[in-house]
Amino acid sequence: MPANRFNGYTDYEVGIGLRVPHYDHILSKKPIVDWFEIISENYMVDGGRPLKILDQILDQYRVVQHGVSMYFGSAQPLNRDHLKRIKELTKRTKTPWLSDHLCWGSVDGRYTHDLLPLPYTFEAVRTTAERIRMVQDFLEIPLAVENVSSYAAYNDSEMTEWEFLNEVVHAADCGILLDVNNIYVSSQNHDFDPMDYVNSIPAERVAQIHIAGHSKFEKYILDTHDHPVLDPVWKLYGRAIERSGPTATLLEWDDNIPSFDEVHAEALKAHRFLRAAETAMSVGAGLREEAHV
C-alpha cells in the first residue's frame, strides 16, 4: 500500500479537482500539483475548448478520471454508447484507474442526474456487482466505487451501508474510492458512528480518498463541496489513512470556488496525515524486519 491493483499500482499523493475557473491560472502559472481529477462527463464532448484544455493539462500533469453518470446500481442494462465514450476518453487521459459512484440514477431511459442511494439489499448487491464487473471488463481499467452521501433510507434495507459496500466490492472485486466527507454527512443524516464505517472498510481495496466540505442545515447535512474540510472529516481521514496507508487523496471543491492557491493549500493539509501514516508504516516495517531477524 498505497499502490495496489485497484489504483493501477500508482503512488499518487494529493490532487485537486480540475475546474473551469482555475484553467487560466494552471496553464499560465504551471503550479506543482501531484495530479488532477477530472469529471469525465465535462470532457466527453465532440470538440472545442474543453478537449483542448484537457490536452494541455495532460501534457504537463497526471490526470485521473472520476465520473458522475455510470449509475452502477441502476437495475437495467448499461448504456453501451456511454461506455464507449468513456473508453475513448480513458485512452486520451491514460487514467490509471477510474471511479464513479455506488448509486443509481436512471430508469427506463430517463435520467435524474442525481446520485441516488441504493437500498442495502442482497438483490442490489448482486445487480450492482454484476454491472461493475461488466464495466471493468469493458474498460480494461481498475475501477473504484465511491460511497455517496444520502438523505434517505429505505424500508427494504437489509444491512448497514458499510456492510453493503463491503458486499459489493467483494462480489465485484473492485476498489473503493472512500469519500470520508460523505461518510460524515451520512452518519449525521442516519445517526451512526462514522468511525464504525471507516473501521469496517477493507483497507486493502482503497484506491483513492475524497475529502470535501459540507453544509449543515437545521435538520440534515448536505454534501455541497463549497467549504474547507471540517475537523470531524479530517479525523476520519486520519483514521482511514492509518488503516490503508498513504493513499491518493483528492479535495473536492465545486461551488463558491476560491482561488486555485486557496484550494490547493486546503488540499495540501492532507500531507500532515500522509506523512504520519508513512512514518507509522516505516516504523511498522522496521519492527517487522527486526522480528524477522
Add this chain to the structure above:
Amino acid sequence: MNLLELQRRMAEDVRRPLTEDYEMRSFADDGRPVADIAASYISPNSRLSSFERLEIYNRQYWFRLITAVSEDYPTLNALLGQKRFDALILAYLDEHPSTSWTLRDLGAKLPAFLAAHPEFAGRRHRLAVDVANLELAYVDAFDGKQLDPLTTEEAQAIGADSRLFLQPHLRLLELAYPVDNLVLAVKKEMPEVDIVSSAATHRDVTNRAKIPPVKRGKLFLAVHRYDDSVYYRRLEKETFLLLEGLRLGASVAAAASQAFAKSKLTPDAQALLLQQSFAHASQLGWLCPLPGTDVALPHLEMKVN
C-alpha cells in the same frame, strides 16, 4: 418492492413537478397523498419524515435541471424574468425529461418548445425564440464536432458540380431581431460551469441583466467556432442562402443560383459576393469534403455566373 420497482417508484416521485414555491407537492396526479407514497418505501428518522426526506431529492432534481438549462439560456432568462423563465423550463422538462447521461443536451429542444408555446413569452415571443435559437447555436458551436476543412488546394478546385459538407459546429440562423449583440453582452458576464458531483441546494439566480428594447430587423447570422472561441458573423442574405443550400446537399451551381435568384445586386456585384462568400467560408474552415468522398475535385473549375 424489488430493485427495479423501487427505482421506478422513486424516479416518478423525484421527477414530479414542484409547487410554485419550489416545494414537494402534497398529492400525486392520481390523488394519492405523497406522504403515503413516501412512507411506503422511505423510512423516517427522528428529525425528518419520509415525505421530507423524499422532498430533498425532489427539490434537488429540479434545481439541478433548471440550473443546467438556464446556464445555456442566460439571455432568455433575463428577457423573460425568472418567474416566467422557470415556468417555461418546468413545463419544458416535464415534456422533455432527460434521456441522456449528459446534461449537455438537456436544453436542445427548448427553442422549438418555446416556438410552439407562445404563452410563456407574451408580447416578445418572436424575440424570445430568436434569443433561444442563438443561445442554442452557441452551445453547439462551443463544443460541437470539428471536421478537417478543405485544404487550400481543394478549395481552389471547387467547381459548379461540387458538393460540400459544412463544418458541423457551424450554425446558420435567420433571425427577425438583431439579437447578436444582446446575447454576446449577456454571455460575457456569465461564468463557464462544470458538471460536478455535489448537491444542488437552491435555484441559482446568476443573471439580473436588464434587456433593453430591441427593434425588429432581419439578420442572417453564422455562429461558429474559430480557434476554440465562438463567434457570431453577420452574413449577406445571399451568402446565407448559398450556405444553406450547400448544407442541404445542393451542388455549388444549384446553391448559387438559388441564393441569387431574387438578389437585387448587379451581376458584377453578385459575382464578387459569390467569390467572397467562398473565400471567407473556406478561410474560416466552414467548407469540408463530403464524408466518404474523394476530396480532390481536379476536373472542375470554379465558375462565377
